[in-house]
Amino acid sequence: MSVSETNRQYRKDVPIEQTWDLTDLFPDKESWEKALKEIVEEVDQITAFKGKISENANTLLEAIQTAEAYQQKVIHVAVYANLLVSADGSDPANQGAAAKSSSALATISSKLSFFETELLELTSSDIEQFIKDEPKLETYRKYLLDILEKKDHILSPELEEALSALGEVLDAPYSIFSRSKQSDMQFESVVDGQGNTQPMSEPLYEESYEYSEDTTLRRNAYDAFVNTLEQYKNTYAATYATEITKQVQLSKLRKYDSVTDMLLAPQQVTTEMYHNQLDVIQEKLAPHMQKYAKLLKEKLGLDELRFCDLKAPLDPSFNPSTSYEESSGTILNALDIMGPEYVEGMKKALSNRWVDRAENVGKASGAFCSSPYGAHPYILVTWADKMRNAFILAHELGHAGHFYLAGKNQTLFNTRPSTYFIEAPSTLNELLLADHLMDKNQDNPRMKRWIITQLLGTYYHNFVTHLLEGAFQRKVYDLAEEGIPLTADVLCKEKRNVLESFWGDTVTFDDGAGLTWMRQPHYYMGLYPYTYSAGLTVSTTMAKRIREEGQPAVQDWLNVLKSGGTKQPLDLIKDAGINMSNPKNIETAVDYVGSLIDELAESYSE
Template identity: 30%
Template sequence: MATEKLLPRDQVPEQLKWNLKLLFESDEAMKAALQKTLQRVAEFTQLSGHVGSSAANLLAALQSDKLINEELEREYVYGFLRRDSDTTKGQAASLYGEVANALSQVSAKMAFLEPEIVAIDETELVQYLADEPKLGEFKFMLTKIRQQKAHILSDKEEQLLGRANKSLDAADDIYNTLNDADLDFGMVHDDNGNGNEVPLTHGNRSQFTESQNRDVRREATLAYEKPYHNLRNTFAQTLNSFISSQNMQAEVRHYQSGREAALSGEQIPESVYDTLVKSVNEHLPLLHRWYALKKKVLHLDPFYKYDINVPLAGQDLLKTTFEQGKEMTLDALSVLGPDYVAGLKHEFNERWIDAAENKGKRSGGYQVSVYTANPFILLNWTDKLYSTYVLAHESGHAMHSYFSQQNQPSEYADAPIFLAEVASTFNENILTDYLLEKYANDKQALIFILEQSISGFVGTIYRQTQFAEFEHQAYQAEQNGQTLTADYLDQINGELVNKYYGPAVTESGTITQSWAYVPHFYMNYYVYQYATSWAAATALSQGVWQHDDHALENYHKFLSAGGSDYPIEILKQAGVDMTNDQYLVRAFGVFEKRLNEIEKLLRA
């Protein structure tokens, strides 16, 4: 599917694009639906000042809030996906802006709900629950809101913050527009040795950085870093603005820090974050051993950062087209049973996926779900095995949404981020086990697959924890009055890069790129959850793959639970306790086993 020249959106085959008619027939239909939702919001505001006056009013408010959120989700996601399909199209950007602006207005108008729920007397609320059985559905939701009592502001203050949401989120929108629509990485030489030049993009970068030709990967790496370095002050300002807004909101809501604010809503102890960083730092020697092995096998001294992704197998094996990737994913994940396979077939056959890279399309990959419709997946396919891993990863998100939506009311259907990444990285682990079994007699394929697994572990546990350390230091510095300039961010990032990469790797290019290119820094303490999730998923996937008693049954319960309980409790029920470091110790045990296996194959 990879092409030398990016196609405009209208020339991409329909079967490679998501079907947004599953949401609305047209932009006009979405706009009409949005106006009806806004009218519903106007009716909802009549409950202001009366939410807690009776069980009937409380139920009416919660049911109306639920319906409005379902409708807004469908409308917002439609605009969001239209924009991300081609960020250069003014019409799509305008449509997204319209629905985002409406969402901000709605947030302000409905902000009275939580303060009024918090204000209900405890004895009175117990009586309401006894008098009105239909309130039972919302009991956990009410508990979560009331547990945040110390951090919910007055009606007017909540309205003010709700009205300011669009401005407070502006840094994220500016960053994404700059990163996806405006950056130009220029032309680089292809890997065919014929002197041809091709445009470098977010999507095809990995093809060049994994090249056996050192000149090709160096040229591509430096070209990719250049615009980030040239705009380093702008990127620093957007990140400073975002972190400042998050810290401000945390302070206004009476939290001690931005991290406490980010973790408290789902009752995640901050010790989980600190335990992750501590455990990963204790296991850095394994990562350094991996880099030293690559340096030795590849006979590269110095071993630069742009040499890290060269496959030890000597070539890029197991390339897969999009169709082949779907078949491989379906086969590997069949271990999860017929219901899971049926869900995947819906995803693959009903155009829930936008697969091909095109001009202006948002980079990377993600999944977003719509309770009243289905999940949607964005990919930028490159025919590399890596793309199949991304498909398996995002399909894990999609099936998590799919099963939660089938088993939970909409207010509990979305799993919190702390759980969401478990389902996605679980699939990556299963895909690795499947491939290792399938190619058990092919030495070169095994080396390639083991490296994919090790690279996934490095990228998800080590790299994301490195990012988490950087993020937390940046938040703390800003809270203490430090302006996050490009020089300051380069300084703290550089220290972490040297610590994580270790003595075998020689730095090259600019360290600005390794913090400026990370969109997840605009998701407010998101990145650490990749690492905790991968470690938890390692334990869960091992149980399912080895057919341990009740492992599959417990995992399906996890998929169906959505956000119906606190994440720590849902994972405990699935068999993983995140309140100590044992799940991390087990995960690093698997990593060390993979490292031992590839060392043995390379010696043979």
């Protein structure tokens, strides 16, 4: 164990108020074990419908509602195990729970593979007739029609069952990646600018050191970070290449024209929309961000701006600290415009231990929100007492607020919209927080500049980091379909090429920059990275509507959140008054980023 690990607290030593309350899902581990056993036994409630689903409207409704109720129990069991291992993946008991859950889900998935296969025997005319015969089926119209979209790509019942039975194996690349990052990766302690030794971990680097005003600490932490990544690059390359090979082969097996077409299908997004997000932003945003990079280099007084300096604060001596409690109050004030029902959910999340904010050995890096239907959302962050953390928390609360409202207004099968939309509610919360802070600090030029940099941090995260992940991902799938082996050297080269193409000669890159493909779990989630930019494009336009129109715009947005997954993404977004088929919306969002950078530069020249 490295020195840095011994300086970090273990999960058992974390104050309970900093952790999420899993008893809201299950009273204790024994209750979870019992529920795990029950879902395996109760799967027969669904298999009883085998061969009967499409007999008549009443049977179809009963089958869907029974499956929905059963799925809720399965989700609770799976989420509980995932939250355990996310909070402390180094605990063998948590690892065991995750393994048990994964095994049970694979068994269940195999037994239930018939369900969609039988629904695919229906035609759209059959569905309309069944809805006419049983009006309650209207609730499930989109669910049924979405399944029909898979018709040309479904395999024989036997093959579908075999693939479902292999679910645990097919998900292995992501499981191996996650387990290794949480449990095996260790980092040497680092020295800060005052000569003090600081503990080092991936969460500490990604949530604190990467943003540090201390150039020595920031760069030393980066070196320690990439030194550890270097030790794992060949193993992770083999793991990621396996994931890519799986996707490519499945796309061929299911007779898609390309792996991209297969991965976009569940998002219900055209390839044109996908390429627009990647191409328009890369082309139009790069000059703005290069301008920012030059400003950052100048204000930090650096001879060269390294890749690891890009997230450094523009004003190193001004990095406002804040407590979790203070940030909670600020966020609630910022979101007050969303109305009492929405704010009620936010208050519950912040005060009822829906948020896990501790930093401990084995905790997953980054941040996420998990929203099990029938319970409440759970948020994971790593709190570092910096105002930047307030933006991260606001982001995850956006996900929580979305599914809090969708869960109250929709059935389980209707809660989840396309991932193309999923990041819009989260990023809107960040923009509302920034607007609130700007209003509060009109007479404080330094604070206003800092807020602009936080806004730029939001756009950097979604329009640069995740977008360039998407560009890298697109290249990787192209290489895989050409039959080029995805070795560590190939992946590092392509990642560095994408970064250098965007930043040009404004940034000095080292070999460690090419290793950053190892950081994100998103590569194991299909074409997810680019959707962050789509969501932020939507939220940028929505924030503008709210500023200009007030409550009518807010009401439109709340209606969209409550709609859950009842509409396809383009139609859902149109209900918010935004047409995402028009690339000009993307350009408008990019222009807004450019205006922020111009405002920042002008404020320093005054």
